[in-house]
Amino acid sequence: xxxxxxxxxxxxxxxxHRDTLARRGSISLSRxxxxxxxxxxxxxxxxxxxxYIVALAALLITxxxxxxxxxxxxxxxxxxxxxxxxxxxxxxxxxxxxxVGVALLVTLIDILVALPIAFFMAKxxxxxxxxxxxxxxxxxxxxxxxxxxxxxxSVLSQNGIFEWLVAPFGGETPGYGLPATVITLAYLWLPxxxxxxxxxxxxxxxxxxxxxxxxxxxxWATLRLVVLPMIWPAIIAGSIFSFSLxxxxxxxxxxxxxxxxMLGNLVYTNVGAAxxxxxxxxxxxxxxxxxxxxxxxxxxxxxxENL
Amino acid sequence: MRLSRLARGILGAVTGxxxxxxYLPLMVVLVNSFSTSTSLVWPPPGLTLEWWGRAFQxxxxxxxxLTSVQIALIATLVSLVLGTLISLALQRxxxxxxxxxxxxxxxxxxxxGIITGIALNNAFRTILGVQLSIATVIVAHAxxxxxxxxxxxxxxLRRLGxxxxxxxxxxxxxxxxxxxxxxxxxxxxxxxxGGLLAFALSFDEIIVxxxxxxxxxxxxxxxxxxxxxxxSQAPIVNVIAVVLVLVSIVPIYIxxxxxxxxxxxx
Numbered sequence: 001x002x003x004x005x006x007x008x009x010x011x012x013x014x015x016x017h018r019d020t021l022a023r024r025g026s027i028s029l030s031r032x033x034x035x036x037x038x039x040x041x042x043x044x045x046x047x048x049x050x051x052y053i054v055a056l057a058a059l060l061i062t063x064x065x066x067x068x069x070x071x072x073x074x075x076x077x078x079x080x081x082x083x084x085x086x087x088x089x090x091x092x093x094x095x096x097x098x099x100v101g102v103a104l105l106v107t108l109i110d111i112l113v114a115l116p117i118a119f120f121m122a123k124x125x126x127x128x129x130x131x132x133x134x135x136x137x138x139x140x141x142x143x144x145x146x147x148x149x150x151x152x153x154s155v156l157s158q159n160g161i162f163e164w165l166v167a168p169f170g171g172e173t174p175g176y177g178l179p180a181t182v183i184t185l186a187y188l189w190l191p192x193x194x195x196x197x198x199x200x201x202x203x204x205x206x207x208x209x210x211x212x213x214x215x216x217x218x219x220w221a222t223l224r225l226v227v228l229p230m231i232w233p234a235i236i237a238g239s240i241f242s243f244s245l246x247x248x249x250x251x252x253x254x255x256x257x258x259x260x261x262m263l264g265n266l267v268y269t270n271v272g273a274a275x276x277x278x279x280x281x282x283x284x285x286x287x288x289x290x291x292x293x294x295x296x297x298x299x300x301x302x303x304x305e306n307l
Numbered sequence: 308m309r310l311s312r313l314a315r316g317i318l319g320a321v322t323g324x325x326x327x328x329x330y331l332p333l334m335v336v337l338v339n340s341f342s343t344s345t346s347l348v349w350p351p352p353g354l355t356l357e358w359w360g361r362a363f364q365x366x367x368x369x370x371x372x373l374t375s376v377q378i379a380l381i382a383t384l385v386s387l388v389l390g391t392l393i394s395l396a397l398q399r400x401x402x403x404x405x406x407x408x409x410x411x412x413x414x415x416x417x418x419x420g421i422i423t424g425i426a427l428n429n430a431f432r433t434i435l436g437v438q439l440s441i442a443t444v445i446v447a448h449a450x451x452x453x454x455x456x457x458x459x460x461x462x463x464l465r466r467l468g469x470x471x472x473x474x475x476x477x478x479x480x481x482x483x484x485x486x487x488x489x490x491x492x493x494x495x496x497x498x499x500x501g502g503l504l505a506f507a508l509s510f511d512e513i514i515v516x517x518x519x520x521x522x523x524x525x526x527x528x529x530x531x532x533x534x535x536x537x538x539s540q541a542p543i544v545n546v547i548a549v550v551l552v553l554v555s556i557v558p559i560y561i562x563x564x565x566x567x568x569x570x571x572x573x
Contacts, residue, residue, distance in 0.1 A: 026481035033400065036482075040396040041408070044389040044453065048411050052423075052450055055430035059422075062429060074433075113325055120322040124315050131563050133322070135556070140329055142555030143336070145511050146531045147548035150541075151332035154339060154349075161335055161349040190329065213309050240417055248419020251513065251532070264421045264514075271425055271518070281429070284422050291418055295410070 200234025390456025424518030
């Protein structure tokens with residue numbers, strides 16, 4: 001057995017680099033950052049651009065077409081009729097107001113619930129409890145969305161556990177309808193709001209809170225003037241989830257909403273039963289416009305980096 | 308700011324109540340999976356193991372689980388590759404249209420699922436002329452899963468900086484070697500966290516799936532929706548939900564352990 005020991009003073013020469021194709025490619029890539037960037041971006045941009053942007057654009061175009069009422073096929077003649085129907089129809093206005101109202105209420109509830117629990121997780125709980133609580137918040141995400149919505153149907157039914165719990169105090173279940181829809185949606189999206197708010201609070205250094213306290217800041221003043229501005233982007237990020245997910249939902253409202261309809265239901269029936277894709281596309285423009293407006297308003301807060 | 312003992316106590320109590328409300332419906336699902344009643348009666352009139360036995364023999368359910376796992380795995384792999392590429396590009400380069408690209412990444416999740424669903428349905432069928440199949444579901448899922456990987460990886464890249472990569476390059480490593488031995492190991496846990504979320508997102512997706520799945524493709528959520536309102540099947544759905552929640556503890560725990568081990572201080 002020979003051991004390769006270099007005696008001091010005697011240096012092992014560094015072997016020269018082999019001039020392989022891979023090496024040359026690597027060298028030219030590191031000299032041309034633009035080329036590197038192009039190679040990196042081309043695959044994801046092709047995917048998102050070709051699949052998603054083209055699909056969205058096609059949807060907008062479809063909204064300008066009509067369906068032949070006899071054959072049920074799409075006629076490719078340009079018309080604004082669908083858009084006019086959607087903008088002026090009282091059904092669409094009512095449903096839009098209802099849907100946006102539900103989505104806003106759900107978002108507000110989620111933020112109000114997420115703030116205390118996220119604060120407790122990030123700033124009060126010991127590291128061990130922190131980990132347990134994160135798991136506890138994440139775990140319901142793995143229970144199927146449908147099963148959870150159905151569980152609320154069970155909870156809020158006339159013979160359900162809610163009635164059973166509050167009946168001794170003279171209360172009764174709200175039954176199926178818009179309140180049940182708001183409760184269920186707020187429940188479903190809560191983890192999506194808690195997690196970004198928690199992550200935002202974790203990034204607030206404890207030393208800042210101590211500094212504020214040392215300078216005489218009371219608890220509320222510190223929360224309002226130090227913590228809130230720092231976690232605002234995270235709150236907005238969470239709100240994008242709950243708002244957008246509520247805006248397009250049609251399954252929860254079917255399960256617990258009674259006879260109420262949301263925008264998603266109108267889109268769904270026009271794609272399926274009514275077989276009127278152009279009208280469905282025109283209705284779909286409403287949430288698209290609302291979400292783009294929302295994103296444009298919150299873009300400046302830096303929330304999009306916190307999603 | 309120093310929280311008084313009372314304030315900490317109140318916060319703790321509020322947290323406890325919120326967790327109770329979070330777990331109440333899940334408890335109802337658990338108990339209903341043992342209930343002898345197939346309607347939604349509380350408290351259950353009696354307890355039985357019948358549904359648990361039947362759930363594990365239900366071929367439809369087991370096949371649906373396999374289909375969902377298959378779709379979620381491939382969609383996650385695609386989104387891991389695309390999400391990593393796009394976050395490296397956005398974090399390490401400044402270029403024209405950078406903001407537009409980052410908006411493009413979050414758009415599939417920021418727009419409601421029904422819009423992504425009908426847009427892709429329309430594009431597949433009328434523009435591309437592709438038959439809806441399992442492949443179209445995978446493409447659709449991968450599209451909205453990119454953002455979870457992107458968020459995790461770009462947050463990590465921001466924290467890492469480029470000094471290790473520069474050192475590696477100075478020592479003569481090529482781009483690929485540097486990525487393999489320096490960048491990738493530092494990204495590994497972020498990729499795991501992002502991939503896990505992407506998997507969960509795909510596994511539970513129903514709306515986009517409804518619009519992009521071919522006639523024969525039954526993912527677990529589609530199977531559940533088909534069976535939820537059938538009295539003889541609804542308790543089996545409860546059993547499957549309970550099993551999923553229990554199984555999910557493992558990956559979440561692992562991800563938490565890795566994240567906890569890497570955390571320096573707060």
